[in-house]
Amino acid sequence: MDLLIAAAARALASGDPLAALNRVALRDDPPALALRGIAMAQLGDLGRATALLRRAARGFGPGQPIARARCAVAEAEIAFVSRDLAWPEAALEAARATLEARGDQSNAAHARTLQARRQLLVGRIGEAERTLAGLDPASLPAASRAACELVAAGIALRRIDTKAARVALDRAGIAAREARIPALVAEVEAAARALDTPSARLIAGGRERPLLLEDVENLLASEALIIDACRHGIRAGDVTLSLATRPVLFALARALAEAWPADAARRTLLQRAFGARHVDESHRARLRVEIGRLRAALGNLAKITATKNGFALKLHHQRAVVVLAPPVENRHAGLLALLADGEAWSSSALAIALGASSRTVQRALDTLARAGKVQSFGRARSRRWTVPSVPGFPTVLLLPGPLPSD
Template sequence: MDSLITAAARALATGDPLGALKRVALRDDPPALALRGIAMAQLGDLVRAKALLKSAARAFGRREAVARARCVVAEAEIALVSRDLTWPAKALDAARATLEEHGDRVNAAHALNVEVRRLLLIGRLDEAERMLAGFDPSPLPPGLRAAHELAVAGIAARRLQTHAAHAALTRAAEAARQADIPALTAEVESASLVLKTPAARLIARGEERPLLLEEVEALLSSGALVIDACRNVVRDERLAVSLATRPILFALARALAEAWPGDVTRSTLLSRAFRAKHADESHRARLRVEIGRLRAELRALADISATDRGFRLAPRHAREVIVLAPPVEERHAAVLAFLADGESWSSSALAIALDASPRTVQRALEQLAADGKVQAFGRGPARRWMTPPLTGFPTILLLPGPLPSD
């Protein structure tokens, strides 16, 4: 490897893409093409970066397996940044295996981190944790250590393990300081805002207030009966009952919880659960049926008794009943939560991340666009959706993934 290629690679490692381009911008040999592609990616021209990396991978011979694998890892990272979740994950896994086989542990670790970040983005926390289990980041250079700790913090935050998330972010900040890469430092600072931004609202006894992530964690272990409107789950310290596929039952449970320790009138329950403005006997009969179903679902957690006006919720073991609600409640909030990262998303990538049908996501995007909340760029397969980051808009509790007790 000649001195210009070596100098360009070192410049890229320290976050200096312009310095790298000064050395290889006019060269078209495979190593130079690869470095130019990485430099363009760091400068934000992802389309040009992808083309250069593909050219480099084709130009490397079959005997240059390590160089080709490095190009694949770089392409995978570009795909992740551009939210191309349809990019073949198996190719990245094969590239990582090649790098490990040939002793390139640094780039193999980078490939692992890209895989974990992708799994984290689509909410597959168990798989991400298994991949990181037993991995020791200490031999890595500071930049990769920071990226590793960011992935660890992301998993911990989504598991509502705030102490572990804070510790990982502290380690990431120290590694980013040692790496002295401004973009990496900014990424760590941005990730740290998750722990400082309200992540939910507490509603109890007619009052409500915002909660930080650590307060949410404390609430779930407080012994209270929590009606979790972020995940449509009713839980206490002992048991969790999911009503995610029973929206009417959850609406009834939430209405009863918000009124606790009082009761809720039948007309209010009909309005909340069935959106019935003018209830008739059929609505009242259906309400009795749904209340019976809710009693059966929550029999281990609470009783529901009839009153003169309507119904009352009475917890079996808890001394307090609390509703945990998202800070922002509106239609298609989950779609907005993903778009709030400021990146451009395709509808197919959003469908993968949300585990929803492409048509459902497309309808949501069209409605949000009509309301002026998102914008589309491009046409056909190249169409992307994005929105400016919403100040204070939380994403953690809207992303898929189980809580510690699930």
């Protein structure tokens, strides 16, 4: 490696892309093209960066597999940052395997961290944990160690394990400051703010109050019967019931919980579950059927008894009944939670992350755009979506992922 290439590489490692470009901007050999691509990525010109990395990979040829693998990892990172979730995972896995087999453990670790970050983003928490388990953060350079700890903190946040998240974020902060990369330090600080921002509302006895994520963790560890409007499930102790695919039953359960210990009027239940404005006998019959289904779903968690005015929850044990709700109620809360990371998303990437069809996501984006809650730029395949600002909008409890007991 010549002196200019080495100096440019050191500048990029320290987060100074302009210094790197000053050394290799006029060169077109493959190492210079690769460094120029990484520099352009750090400056935010992701399209140009991808083109340069692909030129570099072609220039290295099959006789330089390590250099080609490094280009593939850099391109995968650009795809992740630009939320191009359709970028082939197999290419990153192949690059990581090549780097590990040929002894480039530092870049192999970076590739593994990148894999875990992508898996975490789309809610594959177990896979992210297994991917990260193959790394020893203590053996990594400071920047890679910070990235690894950030992923560990993200997994802990999705699992609602605040103690583990704080420990991982503390380690990430130490590593980021050691690396002396301002953008990395800022990323760690932004992640840490999730622990000090209200993540949910507690609704009980006709009152509500905000909860930090640590408060949510304590609530989930209690004996209360929790109607979780963030994950659309019901929890009591170690028992978790998901109603994510049964919205009518969940709406009834939430209405009954908000009225507890009193009963919920039939008209209220019909409005909440079916949106009925004018109640007739067919609505009442349907309500009886759905209440029967909810009784069966609840099993031993609680009973539902009929009253003169409607229905009421009756618990087998001396438990409280509470509703855990997002701080901001919105039909498309999960979509807004993904956009709240500040990155520019394509509709196809949002569909992959949410596990929904592209058409469903596009309709939701159009609705939110008309309401002024999201904005787009670009056209056709290059169109990207961002959120202008969602004050106090949390992401942890609304992002794709399992219930804490899963």
